[in-house]
Amino acid sequence: MESTSTATSPTLSNFSDGGAEHLNLKGEDVQEIFIENKDRLVNAIDATKSILNAIRNFNKDDWVVRYPQLKDSEPEPAAETGEAASESVPSLSTPPRRKSQRRSLSFADDPTFETEVIVEGPRISLSRSTSLPVIHDGVESECMPSCDDAAAEKEADSVRLIPSSDFNVLRLDLKLGAHSSSSSAASLVSQLEKASIANLLDDRIGSSLSHIEKLRLRVEDTSSKVLVTGDLNAGKSTFVNALLRREVMPVDQQPCTTAFCEVHDAAENNGVEEAHILKEGATYDIADDSTFARASLEALEDIVGDNEHKAPHEQSMVKLYLADTRAPSESLLNNGVVDISLIDAPGLNRDSLKTTAVFARQEEIDVVVFVVSAENHFTLSAREFLQNASNEKAYLFIVVNKFAGIKHKERCRRAVLDQIRQLSPGTYDDAEDLVHFVDSAAALQPYTANPAFDDLESALRSFVLVKRSKSKLQPVSTYLSNLLGDIELLARTNIIVADVELERAQEDLSAKRPVLDQLKKSKDVLENEIEQVEEDNTTKASETTKSMLSKAIERVGQGKLGVDVPTISMPAYPGLLGIWDYARDVRRAMLASIDDAVRMAEDQARGITKGGVDKIKDLGELHLPADAEKNTRVFMPEAMFRATRKGHRGTKSRRSSTSYSNIGGAIVAGGLHGLGIGLAQRHDLLETTFFDLFDVNHQWFVHFGDAKSVSDDTDAMAPSALSVVSVGLGALTMVGGQALGARAMLEGIVRVSDLLSNETARKWAAPVVGAFALGATAYLILELPSSIPRTVGRRVKASIVKGDGSEVPVSFVDAHATRVGKETRKVLRLAGWDLRGRFTKSMDDSTKEVKTAEEAESKAKKAGEWFGEIAEKAVGVKETVVLAA
């Protein structure tokens, strides 16, 4: 099927519909209109090209252009094929649908999207402001004042208008659409990705672009051919000469023209008048001498004559270049608009009929001028030719020649027209414009008025120009109009998508922005609160430890157990002989009680830490969005203050391998500064000395010193005579012995007295010291059951308060307070980090979500505006492609 022929159907009624009146116009007017139309179309083509290119780029870079599918509420007429749709023509034959119709709009790549739209029907040069009236089932809303306004508004809001119900040029053959509601088609739909449909669309736009590029060439190509043919000897050559106002074609009473002589303006041959005889088999190219032979115009007769004996299929082709000096408004050849070439064809006879008929069908033949002699009736060949010609696309013009010599002109006219009516009814209908009774020979006579021929010539000229408008410009106009309509449909449906996506993005944003804002606001608050919880609880744990241990040590210092627990009790006094063991057991019990105090302090710290962890958890619940990642870590209080276990499976112990993790392990109880192996297990602390039995220093101060100075710090005092005495007495330590030997003691005392260098002192020292020592010893022995715990307690207290005499200058209490505080802080810090991590992640996620939604929003906004502009542009350009009549 050749769709073009449908559009420019040879029925002359087509021509007469819009174009016949042009025949009455002056040539200049027709030319002007033609030029205006031509320029308008060229501009429209360029504008359309730029729109298409813009869509392609937008499709590529900014927005996947969606391809809509419209389902009909009522059955549609049989679908046009994609091929036919891409042509300009079919829509011409389709009567425009005036009535608006509801359609269901969906998109091939997104079956879930569906909205109802109203097809507003083809708009022909509606002003832009009224281009989108709100229509309710074909009735404009303004016409329905009685209707519920709110409902109408709602309706207008939910139902959008689109310009047409389907694509013509940009139709994609997706094998889907209104008719394919089967599930297989639906599943195919869902498989088609947005991008692949966008690619299909891009291809279609690409081919449309190359098509309009061809149309542009066609619009700009101003050449047009007029084929002059007719019966033998009808006067065709004379007619051509008359049109040219010079005798160029050989004229003879005998049939003479055997070649096709195509007459062009000499301007096409650089102004040189000459004949080009085309070489057989070669494609004529005016710039290529090898495709033709040059000859002078004078030699034309011989050339045509040379052809006389050739077989019909060998009929040669001659191109004649002639200068026409007349003004463009008068000249047919040199009319300033169309490069018309006249073809003088051989007279029709049995042999040449076919050739001429084939010739007449050629694409570039716009007009066939059929010359018939008024003296004769139409021959058989003529009838055959005319009947065929009226089925072809070229317009038919009938020149009844040699009319001057006819006596009964009216009778002749009637007879001829009668025949024409039978042969070509279309031509007969427009006989006034298309059938001319002239005398070409008379027209050739200089200075003779020949109005009939002038009319013919002017009609022919206008006819050719108008015909060109019809045959070349109209299809371009129709194609562009369809294409621009498609662009508008595409743009308007994409606006709908953009609107929906914009709404979605805005909804998204209104949900997500407050979350992000809240998170931003919470950030510093949370940070401070976490720090506060960490700080408070660490301090609390540390202080609690300090106070508990201090209390315990204080009690020990008073000769009691540090804590009252059922598991530890003071040993019973075994009597004087067992004091050594007694002292040791007392010491052990006291140390164990302090160990217990440490454990209790740790338990307290666990509780405090748990409270802190819970508080941090609450902070998380307070500040994290509901959908935030949940905490996966578990707090195990029992794992606090425990020796770090070696990795279960040979793995390295992790940073988080504390009580606040999934695996246990923590710091050794008192592991800090070597304090923690449990005091009761430390041999150095368990070692019993003489001073555990008799704390001479203390006794001295109790009895002789300033009571106030009897503090826990006695050992810290600077060396004095008495401390020297104790050192001396230290020499009497019963290490290795169970009993106190009096002799050894006396020796000790003597040794002490040796230290006194004073002569006088030496005199009284021995008896005094001896008496004192004995008295004191008796006293101390009696006091032993109650003094040993006190002494041991004091010494234990002193040693752990001051440190154990080792290099560690930190007191036991402080060290434990620090350790417990550190462990607490560590756990809380981990919990804090964890919360911070989740908070940061939530914030990142939220920022990302907001950003994505913002991008979607601006993309949709941009797309909406952009498609709005495109639709407006398309409408604007579409208005310009309507050809001026």
Ligand SMILES: Nc1nc2c(ncn2[C@@H]2O[C@H](COP(=O)(O)OP(=O)(O)OP(=O)(O)O)[C@@H](O)[C@H]2O)c(=O)[nH]1
């Ligand atoms: N009186 C008169 N004679 C004409 C007219 N037109 C052509 N003739 C004569 O008719 C004869 C044939 O004219 P041509 O122009 O050669 O006819 P043709 O149709 O070109 O002939 P072929 O090409 O050979 O078929 C010539 O003798 C012309 O002088 C006319 O309008 N009036």
